Amino acid sequence: MREFLAMGGYAPYVWGSYLVMAGLLVVEMVQLRYRRRGLMGWLKRMARLTEQEERK
Amino acid sequence: MSERSIQWFRFTAPANFYDLAGRLIPWFAALTIALFAVGLYLGLVVAPPDYQQGDSYRIMYIHVPTAWMGMFLYVLMAVYAAIGLIWRIKMAEIMAKAIAPTGALMTFFALWTGALWGRPTWGVYWVWDARLTSMLILLFLYLGYMALHAAIDDRQRASNASAVLAMVGVVNVPIIYFSVQWWNTLHQGASITVTDAPTMATIMFVTLLIMTLAAWMYSIAVVLARARIEVLERERKATWVRERLETES
Amino acid sequence: MPRLSNIDSEPRGNVTVESFGLADRTLRAVDLAAERGERRLFEHLHFTLSPGHLLQVSGRNGSGKTSLLRIISGLSRATHGEVFWGEERIRAVDGGTGSCLGYLGHHNALKEDLTAQENILFAVRLGGGTPNADSAISMLERLGLAGYEDLPARFLSQGQKRRVALARLLLQRRPIWILDEPYAALDVQVIDVLRHSIETHLAERGMIVITTHQAVDIDGDCHNLHLG
Amino acid sequence: MPRLSNIDSEPRGNVTVESFGLADRTLRAVDLAAERGERRLFEHLHFTLSPGHLLQVSGRNGSGKTSLLRIISGLSRATHGEVFWGEERIRAVDGGTGSCLGYLGHHNALKEDLTAQENILFAVRLGGGTPNADSAISMLERLGLAGYEDLPARFLSQGQKRRVALARLLLQRRPIWILDEPYAALDVQVIDVLRHSIETHLAERGMIVITTHQAVDIDGDCHNLHLG
Amino acid sequence: MFRSLFALLRRDLTLALRRPQDALTVVGFFVVVVSLFPLGIGPDPEFLRSLAPGVLWVAALLAVMLSLERLFSDDYRDGTLEQMLLVPEPLGLLVLTKTFAHWLITGLPLVLISPLLAVQLNLRVDEIVMLMFALLLGTPILSLIGSIGAALTLGLRGGGVLIALLILPLYVPPLILGAGAVDAVMHGASAQAHLSLLGAMMVFALFATPWATAAAVRIMLD
Amino acid sequence: MFRSLFALLRRDLTLALRRPQDALTVVGFFVVVVSLFPLGIGPDPEFLRSLAPGVLWVAALLAVMLSLERLFSDDYRDGTLEQMLLVPEPLGLLVLTKTFAHWLITGLPLVLISPLLAVQLNLRVDEIVMLMFALLLGTPILSLIGSIGAALTLGLRGGGVLIALLILPLYVPPLILGAGAVDAVMHGASAQAHLSLLGAMMVFALFATPWATAAAVRIMLD
């Protein structure tokens, strides 16, 4: 295992590539999620506001 | 009657896309995970070290797919943008906009992994090599596209304007590539060039193929997801959005 | 839903002047719709304007009058629908939209560093016409700007600038006029001159689309289109 | 030469509220003159405004109303003359001009990316006050903006933006209000609310300088200053 | 047709003459940026000499880029651009004419002042001649490509910085070829290839960019 | 008092977060300009390394300068600046706070991204540390001096280029000192003197420029 992690002495480069890529992919997905959730909340609020206006 | 059918058509096309994409995304996501799992296992564990570069060559498994993805997505983005601009098809505009961030990210990965690969191979993180430089410029083109899109408040105008930019960019990319290549060979001998991987073993080739597919699947899934959000934002007034809101909460 | 009142498509019977040689062409809007920043301003808007007729577009602030006028003159694209000049689409008219149409918008489109006369002459030349300093000066005089021809536009007052823009429009001699708030900043005398010019233009079988918040009576075939 | 009609410097007898504790200070203009781009807009302008009084500045477009209001609030310098708040010059008031004076100009001074509530709270904090979200919300409600507190200002209509700017002014609680076209873009109901606020402000011995092209009747000590 | 275009050209030049400070500011910027470099890098003459082509080209490029913001924005703000859309001539030609005027006002002065700065950076005569020639071929390309960016940022907040981001990547080929031409002369090689490529690029830009710019103008005025 | 200033700072940062593209564009410009240099000058690593301090500093300076146009102009256009004159705090402090926010939004990101570009130009670790340190001391000076120019060009046509001409000469001292500090480390000398001078300059700018800027704002709003 340790040998695997050492990557024949190239650990910083190999893991630096793979981990940064994994990290940013996760960030992209989380950001999408977050944006979607925000948008949904916003749309619902707007729908409520429109209803409120219509009731007036 | 005819008026009504036109309205109907206009408002359901995005709705159709929204539903279809919603159904497709889980599949692409699953494929992404499976392919990445297999590819990573093959690439990091099974494949033997390179006889020249040792284990550092394993960066190739993400470097090459992301580099291809970055370049391909730019062309795709420009094509969608052109379709959107010329035939005024909303979905094409949305797709163009949705592709940009992922394309930029892929380009960035290619740069980042290339830099980290360059250090053990060439001794430096960065050289002003033709291929590297033109990749960097591609990243700038992506960033410019996104910056222009973000700077214009009116959605329609933003799509049209950035479509012009994407098209100009796509014409320029080959010009830039050749001029950069020429520039480099002019100033210095080919003391440093991207060395071809040694005659690729089958396992390496298969792994590379799988990782490339994984990058494809990932890009498709993420772009579709982003396009869905865009559709919702644009069509927020439409009745179908309200229906989806009620069912999805 | 916009209401369109009192449109009769017959040309006026008693007029025979045909200065523009285009008397048979009409200006038609077919099923126009416009959106601005998420809001739908109008939809299903139709009208036909025949030679010698005037269309007044009215409505509250922000109801989309300027947007409509810009669509008619081919400056903006409608979200839906088309505008026709005769059988041609207005954005694809032979020789350019500008060959049939003069537009006076919220902006006066004057260069502050050029004199009134230079501004006008330049516009005429750019439109492909022959510059004629005398006619420019006499037009400026007609609009009460005698003696101001050689003053750079920056020294003119708001109303005077508007007059120069009007003089330019009148010298361009286009069959269709699109006037957005033409009376703005003008004083009573010049409004009168302008009213007279409008009536002459209609009598010469020209067409006018106009929006204004001020009430000015025009003698001629006037129709009203209400937005909002 | 500006005419100043009907100024009586006596404070109103029947008012005893002294919310601002500044009841003895007057707002005085002494021999003001202003020039703009070579033109003299007005000169030898004097007035004295006592607590509980309102001064309406009228005149044609471009006659110098905005210029005068900006001079009074210390934003511009007069070519000649001074404005006094009590015995202090307005540009050198202890604690800054803003400590005694609220100004509502042609611009609403709202940040498009902040919500209505954030805009107001920021202004109060910047003025050194304690932010109180509840009072901000109730003020917005009073001006008919219930439910819109959390909307970024860019999504508000012109009139709604104006209302937010008004809410800000009302929450700042300054003794002098300088209002440049406050009714612009407002609809009838809000004009009523504003009129009421103005009357209350006068009754609390506040002072107001206002310009407007719309005729709105204010109940209180009103004076008129005509420019042009 | 030529009458219209000539009228437009004449107007733009007249306006520039009435406000010479605009053109002068661009030249001033060019001079200041080039003069900043020795300050940041150190005064060694040989070193500066070897840098000169690159520095001069980059500075010219930045100067052109900064001036681009004004290419259409004045006409946009006072409504003249709107009227230009109604001129019975192809918008592409009008835009090309304006770009040409812009080059006469900003690009040409840069070419003319460059020998002075080149002398400061210790270039030799043949190098200076080549520099001027390369700039003469290259600055029109910069103006032409830049006009697309100028049109795309019409009426936007922070237009200046945005133009930079949009346009600078597209400036890479002329920069490489232009600086390369001078460099070649410096190293005793032939600059033939560079110049022919620059020329080809200029012809291409001349025919391709006006339409893109016209489309962008239409979009931003929509 | 601190409540007012803190409120202003918070507002400016909130606004920047709501429109991150504005700040990102400045960083983008910085990166693009630095990347242009090798293209103009040539890819030789040793050569680029020796140029790096100057190039990075000049690029940072240009990026800050271009972003300055927006320092007050948004507030000016929507009338907030006018209201700011009526805040019962010294205008100098308000202006200083705005400048600080501006630095946090544009200057600091430049400092943070500079190591990446420095690596591209083959700087070593100790040089990179010094570069960041010098930029950390120097960019506030750039923002402070620049705020005067930004105020003086409020509402003028062609503000961008004009700011450049007004401000660039004043940028010479921080440029020389900042680039000099990195250069010193590169040649194995001590950068002590450079840094102390930069520090002194920053303190001086901190106390002197806000009043000049405040005066300029008052004049331009008159």
Ligand code: HEM
């Ligand atoms: C930041 C640095 C780098 C960048 C931007 C970069 C960019 C690219 C690009 C754009 C490609 C795909 C282009 C093509 O297939 O023709 C690619 C492929 C490749 N790169 Fe890199 N690269 C970098 C560093 C490196 C390094 C250091 C190595 C190894 C020593 C390397 C090895 C490869 C290999 C083996 C391929 C696949 C070759 C092929 O398909 O023809 N790259 N790189």
Ligand SMILES: Nc1ncnc2c1ncn2[C@@H]1O[C@H](COP(=O)(O)OP(=O)(O)OP(=O)(O)O)[C@@H](O)[C@H]1O
């Ligand atoms: N580019 C734009 N982006 C977003 N909204 C816009 C844009 N242009 C106009 N609008 C909005 O569209 C609506 C119609 O504007 P328009 O200028 O057509 O009104 P109008 O009827 O001419 O008003 P006025 O009488 O004030 O001239 C307004 O509410 C305006 O805010």
Ligand SMILES: Nc1ncnc2c1ncn2[C@@H]1O[C@H](COP(=O)(O)OP(=O)(O)OP(=O)(O)O)[C@@H](O)[C@H]1O
């Ligand atoms: N900065 C300036 N430079 C030159 N002239 C100016 C300047 N500001 C205003 N003016 C001129 O000064 C005159 C007075 O302007 P001011 O804004 O005070 O008018 P106003 O009475 O408020 O008009 P309105 O009713 O339109 O608001 C106008 O003729 C205007 O053109």
Ligand SMILES: [Mg+2]
């Ligand atoms: Mg209008």
Ligand SMILES: [Mg+2]
């Ligand atoms: Mg006014």
